[in-house]
Amino acid sequence: MNPPxxxxxxxxxGQYDIFVIDLWGTLHDGVTAYPGAIDALEHLAAAGKQVVxxxxxxxxxxxxxxxxxxxxxxxxxxxLLMTSGQAVHDALRAPKDEWHRRLNGPCWHIGSVRDRSIxxxxxIEVQTTPENAGFxxxxxxxxxxxxxEDYQEDLQKALKLGLPMIxxxxxxVVPSGDALVVCAGxxxxxxxxxxxxxxxxxxPFIPIYREMFxxxxxxxxxxxxxxxxxxxxxxxxxxxxxxxxxxxxxxxxVGGVHRRELKLNWRGHPKKKALAALIEAAQAxxxxxxxxxxx
Numbered sequence: 001m002n003p004p005x006x007x008x009x010x011x012x013x014g015q016y017d018i019f020v021i022d023l024w025g026t027l028h029d030g031v032t033a034y035p036g037a038i039d040a041l042e043h044l045a046a047a048g049k050q051v052v053x054x055x056x057x058x059x060x061x062x063x064x065x066x067x068x069x070x071x072x073x074x075x076x077x078x079x080l081l082m083t084s085g086q087a088v089h090d091a092l093r094a095p096k097d098e099w100h101r102r103l104n105g106p107c108w109h110i111g112s113v114r115d116r117s118i119x120x121x122x123x124i125e126v127q128t129t130p131e132n133a134g135f136x137x138x139x140x141x142x143x144x145x146x147x148x149e150d151y152q153e154d155l156q157k158a159l160k161l162g163l164p165m166i167x168x169x170x171x172x173v174v175p176s177g178d179a180l181v182v183c184a185g186x187x188x189x190x191x192x193x194x195x196x197x198x199x200x201x202x203x204p205f206i207p208i209y210r211e212m213f214x215x216x217x218x219x220x221x222x223x224x225x226x227x228x229x230x231x232x233x234x235x236x237x238x239x240x241x242x243x244x245x246x247x248x249x250x251x252x253x254v255g256g257v258h259r260r261e262l263k264l265n266w267r268g269h270p271k272k273k274a275l276a277a278l279i280e281a282a283q284a285x286x287x288x289x290x291x292x293x294x295x
Contacts, residue, residue: 002279003286005269008294009040009232009251016249018216018224019044021078022203022233023055023064026253026293033071034255036294041077043295050220051078054212054231056202056238058139058168058184059085060117079219082212084202085118088137088168091201092122099199103164105134110151110187111168115139118168130158136165138184138191147182148190155191164197170205171238203235204242204284213246232293236282244284251288268292 006012024030027037044051057064061083065075095101106125109116118139119126127133136158141150148155158165167188173181185200192198202208217224230249233239243250255268268291279285 003288005289005291006251007291008036009290010043010295012230012251012288013044013047013049013295016049016228016230018050018052018229020052020054020212020229020231020243020248021293022231022235022239023053023057023068025234025255026232026239027053027068027073028071030067031071033073034292034294036292038072038077040293040295041073045077050216052212052216053078053081054203054208055082056084056169056171056183056185058088058111058115058118059083060089060120061086063117080212080216082208082215084170084208085115085139085168087201087208087211088166089118089120089122091166092119092124099164103135106132108133108136108154108158108163109139110136110141110154111139111184112142115168130154130161130163133158133161133163136163137168138165138187139168140184140187141182144181148186151187152190155187155194159191159194159196162197164199165191167198167200168202170200170202171235203233203238204240204245206242206245209242209246230287232290236278236284236286240282240286241284243286249288250284250286251290252286253290253292255292 028034055064061081064083065081091100106127108130109126165188167184169184171183172185173183188198188200213224226248230251231239231243232251234253236252240250240252
């Protein structure tokens with residue numbers, strides 16, 4: 001049985017106290033806020049809900065906050081903001097596990113110059129080629145129109161050198177305006193499939209959720225009731241799978257990364273067969289399907 005298809009969150013908002021909400025593809029497209037998104041956040045704030053924004057963006061949290069403000073989403077509308085980029089920065093600054101502690105030498109960075117803030121304050125030499133590097137960090141392509149194939153030669157060199165890779169964004173693609181842009185997850189998947197050693201920061205992997213909920217519990221001064229938590233996002237392999245890993249409810253949006261395969265009509269509704277097939281194929285199933293994040 002397919003989950004209910006809803007226009008917004010109004011019908012189930014009263015059942016939950018904690019809302020873990022995605023950014024790109026859910027609240028905004030990197031350029032503007034989606035219609036109804038700010039209004040929905042305002043309703044949640046007025047109801048005293050705990051709103052946590054959790055993003056796979058490969059940038060520090062402070063930069064993500066600035067982007068949110070530029071599209072009209074201010075700090076008053078959420079309790080906590082976490083990004084996979086911030087998780088990477090923290091892991092390199094103060095490694096808590098053996099995998100990160102064994103990293104050494106220069107870092108081959110695959111990604112745009114705008115993502116270099118991830119290295120700020122770190123004593124790490126950054127280079128643009130794999131030769132003589134000690135490890136690799138991928139934040140995405142340098143240019144939006146590039147694909148993994150454009151980097152295949154250097155990725156093969158890195159594999160032969162045995163460079164461990166940090167993935168700062170497990171997403172495969174992300175909406176940017178009307179386009180879908182390749183993300184770091186596509187590079188990391190290629191690398192792992194070809195025998196490379198990859199550490200993934202972000203959704204759907206449990207560490208970032210544990211850190212997020214630990215911080216929220218500290219901020220609210222008490223234990224959290226996970227049965228009253230729900231994750232909302234546009235990615236079945238990230239947002240919905242991450243929710244399933246943590247044992248919390250979830251809602252997936254149809255207008256984000258899955259919009260092409262869902263064959264949306266002019267009203268933003270998916271083809272019923274396409275939606276059923278997508279959910280059937282997914283390892284983790286959502287509790288709700290949303291046309292968009294709106295009240």
